[in-house]
Amino acid sequence: MSIVKHQDLGRVEGPVLLFGGPYSNLQALHALMDAARQRAIPAERMICTGDVVAYCGDPSATTDALRAAGIPLVAGNCEKQLAAGAPDCGCGFDAGTTCDLLSEGWYGVANAQIGPDQRGWMATAADIISFSHAGQRFAVIHGGMTDIARFIWPCSDRKVFEEEWAAVEAAIGPVDAIVAGHSGIPFTKDCAKGRWINAGVIGMPPHDGGQDTRFAVLDQGQVTFHKLGYDVEAAVAAMERAGLTQGYHSALRSGYWPSEDVLPPELHRAALASG
Template sequence: MKHRDLGVLEGDLLVFGGPYSNLQATEAVLAQAEALGIAASHVICTGDIVAYCGAPAATLAAVRASGCTLIAGNCEVQLAANADDCGCGFEEGTTCDRLSVAWYAYARAQLDADARDWMRDLPDVVTFTHHGTRYGVIHGGVSDVARFIWETDAEDVFAREWDALEAIAGKVNAVIAGHSGLPFMRGTARGAWINAGVVGMPPHDGVCDVRFAVLDAGGTRIERLRYDVQGAVADMTNAGLPRDYADALRSGYWPSEDVLPPALRVSDRG
């Protein structure tokens, strides 16, 4: 695995995940970083630049042009290899699996060899030190880039991934991850596990706003982000993608809860 250490970062940081081919949300989060006075050197994306939405090439171009630090998500890994699927590990026959066929094929067709070469060089792990805390940044898990890790998971899930991370990057005091699409901050026996959420899709809470994280002298906070939802929906319509994820952008609810543990499913709440 490729590891990149950013050294000591002074000042505030912005971390976001999953642009997901949503150009409007990507532009909004990059504009938010600028509005907060956070330089590109202090902006980190946890991967999956290209996925569900309708502007893969333009979203990739925006992220590349921003100069922020990128982690390789499973989508980058798979597209770099020109693989046949997104590598998300969706169970065969589920709604997520069915929908991934369409969006992945579209994204794959939109990207050229230069984009794939760039993705191939992305680090799998990034580390940095901020206000005396050494952070490790990953996509999903270290054992599996596409591993879904949830706030409700058992302590040993976090412990095993922490061990795998430190075997590559040395001791860390906190972990920042993405992939799952739901932002959370979980205290573990080893330190804080922070999922910054994603900007390309709402976190299945009935609100169109997406999420990102800011790290400052006071700690970490998860922030909401508004963006041009209708513009993103129009891109998906023009791309001829299934309506399911476009509807999710407008409703704030995912088209399926297949990947979610029961405790996090809206349908299971009384």
């Protein structure tokens, strides 16, 4: 059984900025840092839920920028795979689906750009981060604790949340809330033992038809979601220069993912439109 790397940030005072999935989108990461400065939130009170590298065109520069900022990072499946020199992203897409096929393109670009020193840094990232805030204990993971690439949605069965909560507490003890990422959709859900918070991702819009991405702020125990605007055209241009024109570049403009393969039916465009 592998050892869980646990980083305890201790007691954190003041607002905490939670975000996931920079996804090689350097422009979005720069915009997020600007948003943090406007809120007077320093890097030590920002936490990334992983997947620094993915769909967009600047994997190396995005990695260097996040690393230089000193923001605490939970390892995503992309960090794990690149650190191990694996041939694919390990995203959890079903074999042969559009998402699976598209991942070959962007992962190949990232694998070619990310160097040994960057992979070494990725290998040091925690599997789980904990901290105390406003009298509550929080755990931060990537997808699930049982499976780093588990897609967990607001409509997932309650047993999914119970399984993951039990796995987190088996690793680090009782918690009042769990912060996660991976799925790309921001939400909160009241569970039997506390709140499940998905902070969303900054590198890709949440399949809602808008270009803005999302991050979350935890302040005095309350979570709020915020839209993040950034230079979309510069991000698209970076993808085009990298040869990443298979669909995700269009998603930055349209606000819709190139495939709904990974989404549950309740979150498909047609279902949301009719709802």
